[in-house]
Amino acid sequence: MSTGPGLDELRGCLEGIVPAGIATCDAEGMPNVTYVSQLMYVDPQHVALSFQFFNKTRENILANPVATVLTMDPDTAARYRLTVRYLRTETAGPLFERMRAKLAGIASHTGMEGVFKLLGADVYRVQAIEAVPGRELPRIAHGPALLPALRRSVDELNRCTGLDGLIDRFCACLEREFDIAHQMLLMADEAAGRLYIVASRGYERSGVGAEIPVGMGVIGVAAREKVPIRIMFPASEYAYGRVLREQAAQSGLVDRLDNEIPLPGLAEPASQLAVPVMAGGRLLAVAYVESRQECTFGYDLEDALVALGAALGLMMLVLRCPDAADEADIAQPAPAAAGGAGPPVRVRHFARDDSVFLDDDYLIKGVAGAILWKLLGDRQRDGRCEFSTRALRLDPALHLPEVVDNLDARLILLQRRLQDRCDWLRIEKTGRGRFRLAVDRETILVAEGAPRPG
Amino acid sequence: MPAQCSGLLDPALAAFITSRISVQIAACDGRGPATLVRGLGCRVSDDLGTVTVLMPRSQALPVLAAIEANGRVAVVFSEPETHRTVQLKGVDARVEAVTAGDEASLQPYAAAMAARLAPFRVPEVFARALLSASPDDLVAVSFTPSQGFGQTPGPRAGMPLVDGKP
Incomplete structure (x- = not known):
């Protein structure tokens, strides 16, 4: 590597905004030159080029692996020649998926949707820059200074003492420190292969409880590959409304989908970034941000959110191990609140998926649904309305995954979904690991279907 | 110049490559890797036998050195708004001084490219920075196209030109 600029300083040139060129040479010494749809940063020593068609460039690099790439900075017009050596082609996995998503954006930006299809990510070592x-233009700074924003955000997260506060602080930091107007945080349910929204900002509806299958769209691919997925231009094949509906139509689930919680999100995001929140190599959540403006989220913001996500993941783990003294079970049941105004509500529980309906309105399913059903059952049986997470954690009826106990996140999901959907049923935090079920209407509990075996 | 077609270029293809579109020029001296530079326009001789591409000398030094070494050149032309792309190759390339007409073509070239890139939300000031050169920095490379390929993205990319058409 030369003593000039390193690849880290050239990442703006590696966004695929201005098409690059590549010159190769065949076995007879004849040059070849072509445009490159996508040139992408991999790490300080490597770039990836999109391999879409078998062509002369490909034939040449297989015979003669050293080539030159000419790339331009999309802000300053500065030009760089990179001497690169072809190493390998990846046809699946994190790098391939990052490139495929990004190429989808580039294709739609350039009117090449349906033409650009990634066959592989060709990885090259950069030998010289x-x-x-x-002529160059002066560089203009975009957005907030990221390092101070990151530091303030990490400090904020470190002050949190509960998971619900942590989630809200994280979202507030993205908004305040990083100027991000549209975002969602989704918790991972690895056993079920799904992610569910626990918080969102910038949408008409919160969408708390809405689910995305692992592998679907920007968020699902980020979760499956455990790698950030970032798109600089509108890319309809990664837009959620359309993708979910098409998949549901294919599997004949359209009616069922209408019963689910609708996903929030921009109808046509022009920039998207999904960052997996990891700890100890495990996926805990995915943070997703989007914008109506193109090219909003660059490599540096991606880095900042990955670093912030690492802090979030560790804090999630820390706050998931509560102090036993804080979780002392409630010895004496407190009297249940009396039924308030309004006719009784039928709370219907379907054992097959633990879904709960309030009269005919879908509320929630899965572990969160099982929790609510248990709380209402306990209240009806012995008038109890004060609960502890410790007691819940030990309840076999909740079907909690043994390895990943994300009970706290489920409770937060349930609490927020109730806030969204009804004004007479609430979960109120009364202390660390303790909460109260507040019910202001009379309820009739209706068990629909047989309980799940085991 | 005899008014006779050389074979590879027909009037339509000549019109296409001289229509102030994106140009990149590559060369390879056989010792180091192939190298390339962005061009700033193109002209074609009256007999359609010779293609001349313009480029800033200061940016093209390795390309010019390779062309002077063996005369081999590859030039890709692409129309940004349609992605129609053609590559021409030659083995008799030589570096030449530019004409007054070449110098005068610089401004119209940059203006035309800026207009072509505007629909992609490329600011004009950016296009002009990328595609401008001082007239005294301009150099020309001329060659007889001996091979041509269609390179419009898609499954037919890389196929030889037939009757000047990709």
């Missing part, structure tokens, strides 16, 4: 002289 030459700054080519020529």
Whole structure:
């Protein structure tokens, strides 16, 4: 590598905003030159080029692996020649998926949807970088200074003492420190292969409880590959409304989908970034941000959110191990609140998926649904309305995954979904690991279907 | 110049490559890797036998050195708004001084490219920075196209030109 600029300083040139060119040479010494749809940063020593068609460039690099790429900075017009050596082609996995998503954006930006299809990510080692002289524009800073924003956000997260506060602080930091107007945080349910929204900002509806299958769209692919997925332009094949509906139509689930909680989100995001929140190599959540403006989220913001996500993941783990003294079970049941105004509500529980309906309105399913059903059952049986998470955690009826106990996140989901959907049923936090079920209407509990075996 | 077609270029293809579109020029001296530079326009001789591409000398030094070494050149032309792309190759390339007409073509070239890139929300000031050169920095490379390929993205990319058409 030369002593000039390193690849880290050239990442703006590696966004695929201005098409690059690649010159190769065949076995007879004849040059070949072509445009490159996508040139992507991999790490400080490597770039990836999109491999879409078998062509002369491909034939040449297989025979003669050293080539030159000419790339331009999309802000300053600075030009660089990179001497690169072809190493390998990846046809699946994190790098491939990052590139495929990004290429979908580039294809739609350039009117090449349906033409650009990634066959592989060609990985090259960068041997030299030459700054080519020529007119340049002054660099203009975009957005907030990221390092101070990151530091303030990490400090904020470190002050949190509960998971619900942590989730809200995280979202507030993205909004305040990073100027991100549209975002969602989804918790991972690895056993079920799904992610569910626990918080969102910038949408008409919160969508708390809405689910995305692992592998679907920007968020699902980020979760499956455990890698950030970032798109700089509108990419309809990664837009959720359309993708979910098409998949449901294919599997004949359209009616069922209408019963689910609708996903929030921009109808046509122009920039998207999904960052997996990891701890100890395990996926805990995915943070998703989007914008109506193109090219909003660059490599540096991706780095900042990955670092912030790491802090969030560790804090989630820390706050998931509560102090036993804080979780002392409630010895004496407190009297249940009396039924308030309004006719009784039928609370219907379907054992097959633990879904709960309030009269005919779908509320929630899965572990959160099982929790609510248990709380209402306990209240009806012995008038109890004070609960502890410790007691819940030990309840076999909740079917909690043994390895990943995300009970706290389920409770937060349930609490927020209730806030969204009804004004007479609430979960109120009364202390660390303790909460109260507040019921202001009379309820009739209706068990629909047989309980789940085991 | 005899008014006779050389075979590879027909009037339509000549019109296409001289229509102030994106140009990149590559060369390879056989010792180092192939190298390339962005061009700033193109002209074709009256007999359609010779293609001349313009580029800033200061940016093209390795390309010019390779062309002077063996005369081999590859030039890709692409129309940004349609992605129609053609590559021409030659083995008799030589570096030449530019004409007054070449110098005068610089401004119209940059203006035309800026207009072509505007629909992609490329600011004009960016296009002009990328595609401008001082007239005294301009150099020309001329060659007889001996091979041509269609390179419009898609499954037919890389196929030889037939009757000047990709």
